[in-house]
Amino acid sequence: MSTKPKSPNPHRDTHALIELTKSSQILLSHFQSSLTPVPASFSAVPSHSSISASTSVPNPLDVVKTTTTLLKSHTTTLSLLLLTPPLTPSALSKKIGDVSSGVLSGMVAAVSGAPQPGQQDGLGEVMRAELRAQVRRVLGAWGDVLAHLLKFVERREGVEGKGKGKDEGVTESERQNILASTGVVWEACDALLKLCQDGVVGLVVKKAESWRATLMDAVEELKEWGENVEDEEEDGDKAEGSDGGRGEFGDEDGIFGAANKLSKGDKELKELLDVSVKKLKMVGMLYQALSKRRLKTFPAVPTSKVETNGEGTVALLDPMAKLDKLMGILKSIPECADELASSFYNLDEEEARQTLDTCCGEAKIAIELVKQSWSGKDDEFTTWSEKWVGALEVS
Incomplete structure (x- = not known):
């Protein structure tokens, strides 16, 4: 007894596509919630750790690059299916299923993980936070594609239900929306691919340059404010x-x-302002030196330095943990400079002096943290750092 294959049922397939799209939107919402940003701890780096240099977390960047490339391809195909009549719900359903259950689930899993005890961290908190933020952006862009698709397909279901027959395809407005949302997905994917390509080093250098620019803007504003002296008679x-x-x-x-x-009578505050501008300019110089001598030389495969003692093998300072700590400090200094500016604007000399000490103290902690190279050896930067600290203290 032979069984005849089921004949195509456009209305049934369209309804199934609508239900799949809605369930995919729910899944997308769960994905986004799982990547909700949390404040980076930038916790103090311990003097030793039980992490073994021989263990490592598989680098998720390869997974992200693969899934991102696939998403671009699937999105392009999906757009072509939508824009080319007649509507093929079964093909669209397959494409959405491939993206939701394969591409996006793999992408989210790759950036959701964190190193477990005993594993070497190959990303660090800075890169992990940036990956999650950019994946969330990709998810949001894909969500817009699904929203436009759902709106169009629901309209088509209404046309089928009224028996109007001929599929005239998308309207011009729908066409523009689909093309625009596809372009946003591509843009988000390209940014994510560039992040993966640049790696940890590219990201931390870019962030350090941005924070230095913010710091120097604050210095320039302080300098200009100090030049606008109020005449006492006026x-x-x-x-x-x-x-x-x-x-x-x-x-x-x-x-x-x-x-x-x-x-003109605020001589002590003016002197403190001049000292502050000078010291903050030196801190700006430190950012440049750190970027060149430490951030750009961060090892592609960071490993903990180990030593053997009477109790067995222990791992010393983890380079990735040290880098995270350094980036936390570099991020905090421009914020401290903004607080310093506020103290001057309020003509609060005592607070300004304390805040300046805090800014300089953070800078000295940063330079001491990476005084030696990532392999734990003295180099040119080690000698330069000692001179820089001395100059900062006497300025």
């Missing part, structure tokens, strides 16, 4: 309420600006 005139005929309130700058301007 200040006195404004205090008496002279408005020069400009009305009851006079010049707004005179009312709201005088309180946070340096006066």
Whole structure:
């Protein structure tokens, strides 16, 4: 007894596509929730650890590159299927299933993991956080594709239900939406692929340069503020309420600006400002040196330095943990500089002095952390760092 294959049922296939798309959206929401960013701890680096240099976590960058490339390909095919009539729900369903159960699940799993006790971390907190952020962006872009697909297919289901017959394809508005959302997926994927290509070194160098730029912007603003000195006689005139005929309130700058301007009598605060600008410029120089001598020379395959003692083999400072700690400090210094600027604007000399000490203290911790090379040896930077600390303290 032979069994005849089921004849195609467009309405049934369209309904199945709609249900699959909705379930895929739910799954996508779970994926995004699992990658919700958490503050990086940048915890203090221990003097020794039980991590063995011989164990390592499989680098997820290869998985991310593979799945990202596949997603670009699948998205392109999906768009072509949508834009080319007649609508083929079964082909669309297969493509969505491939993306949800294969590509995206693999991508999310690759960036969700963290090194377990006894495993070497090949990514670090900085790269792991950036990967998760960019994968979330990819997921959001793919979600827009699904939303436009669902809207179009639901409209087509209505057409089929009314028995209008001929499939005239997407409207111009739908076409533009599909093309635009496909382009966003491509853009997000390209950014993720570049992140994987640049690796840990490329990312930390880029972030350090960005933080240095922020720091130097704060220095320039402080310098300009210090040059705008309020004349005491002019200040006195404004205090008496002279408005020069400009009305009851006079010049707004005179009312709201005088309180946070340096006066010629604030000699100690002006001296502290000059010292602060000089020291922060030196810290900016440190960023450049760290980028060239330490960040760009970070090993492609970082391994812990080990030694043997009476209790067995223990791993010393883990380079990746040290790098994470360093990046946490480099990120905090521009924030500290902003607080320093606020102290000056408030004419609070004591707070400004304490905040400057904090900024310089963080910089000295950073340079001490990587005073030696990643292999634990003295080099040119070691000698330079000692001179830099000495110059910072006397400036």
